[in-house]
Amino acid sequence: MTENEKKRVGIFSLTCDEGCGIFLTEIFNRKLVEWLEKIELVYFLAIKDHVEIENLDVALVEGVVTSERDKALIEKIRANTKILIAMGTCAITALPSGQRNNFNINQLKEIEGHLEKYKFLPKALSVKEAVKVDDEIMGCPIDREKFINTFEKYI
């Protein structure tokens, strides 16, 4: 496969612990060399600096959309990728990283100043609630086999 035919893949972290991305680097241990025959990693801040959000074939996204900044980023990703895959329960259900959605009044009172100061959205959204997603991989973190099966459909 020539460089031009390789699928352009980006891996993105919104608000979260990056646990799915880290676990993905463990899945890479056995699969990366084989996948690099078919893909070009154009965005993955964990391992590269020169990154682009442009003309992507597959975007893998972890985390929740908690602030206006997150929202702008996920919209940009959506507009620039053919396939968007939500990775992990945060991206699919907004939990656990969007746990503030379940806070009681006392807990909310404690954090409201912070929410305002840093332009948080009224509620943390899952990636699914924020934009259209084409596929999803459950787990906290993502399940290895499910990831491999889903990802390989698109590359």
Add this chain to the structure above:
Amino acid sequence: MHSCNLDVEICKLSKIEGHADLDIKIRDGKLKEVDLKVMENVRFFNQAVVGMQYSAVPQLVSRICGTCSIAHLTACIEAVEKTLDIVPSRQTVTLRKLTTYSMMIRDHALHLYFFVMPDILGIDSLLDVPEDKHDLIHDALAVKEAGNNLSELVAGRAVHAPYEQVGGFSHEIDEEKIPAAVEGLKKIRPTVLKLIDEFSKCDWEFRRKTNFVALTTDDFSFLEGKIKSTSGMEIEEKDYWDHLHKVVLPYSQATSFDFEGHEYMVGSLARMNLNRESLHANTKRDAEKYLAKFPSDNVYDNNLAQAIEILHAIDHTIEILENTRFQKEEAAKPGRLTGSNAGAIEAPRGTLYYALEIEEGKVKSMKLVIPTAQNLVNMKKNVEQIVSGFCALDSTKEELEKNIVREVSKLIRAYDPCMSCASHFLRVRWK
């Protein structure tokens, strides 16, 4: 010497609970200010745990950090157990050491091979290494995989390990899988020795007098001991908080700390400076000439220290796995359900402290001190020294910018600021 004005903004510097930016202002050729701004969106764990049943809290706080989730899990479990008089069995303690070692192997390997090595080779990403150095990618993946396999064997998974719980482990080790795990570790041992040698040859240097702080353990197992500092302090784990003062970082979604009124550094270098005598005998034997570099105040020796810690983790794990019979055990039970206490462990990036107040089995409050947060003040002062040094040189404005960005990024990366985004700050935006 310049008389220029220059603003340098380095975006997405590092992760505390995420991203940080660094802004540097130069006025009339002199450093005016360095702002370390932690920009990550807080996820409010301190609030979320209030009212939760104690046994569920460790698995929740594991979600603070993907890469060192095992450290959060283990430190929180320790704090719960100390608070509720739960005494873990000897086997549980051994399994926790193995779990911690598995994290150190894969986490340090990710940092050294994927974050630092590209700087040494002058490339963007390890994936860009020239053909003749492709072995490096294989080495990196093999070392990480051995750590990952060990996590799976002992704790169920490398990220958010499901078996490690308050009072004990929910699953036994599958003894049939032990020989393969040992073999895997023996196989990567020469690779790790090569990595140590590589980092010992790195001539990067940055020194500034500072204080090093670490939890020191008898067998260098990161879990139980006394907190010591190179300034000569020796304190109990539970008293750590009393020696820290919060330092507010303007514009940031985080706070830092000083220790006894001064900035300090935690992490591998601190551990190597304070506790190297306790390394495994095989590690001391094979890394003798590299260990002669310590104590060291060269921040870049943090990389070498991490590489040596991988070797120690391998050596001690092999010894444990080859000499221990594991058996099924019940979880240890609480002696009471109300109290307050604290626990500290060494996470990959330094001392991690959890303090809890529990009432009738429910958490009333939680305080935690994260390694990277402790290093922020020290990091900022180092950056100031680097920038001032460059300002004093005779160079063009472009050279000045280039030098600052290169050296500052490299230096901060040597601290291994929490998370995969340690390389985020390579992305630079100029004002």
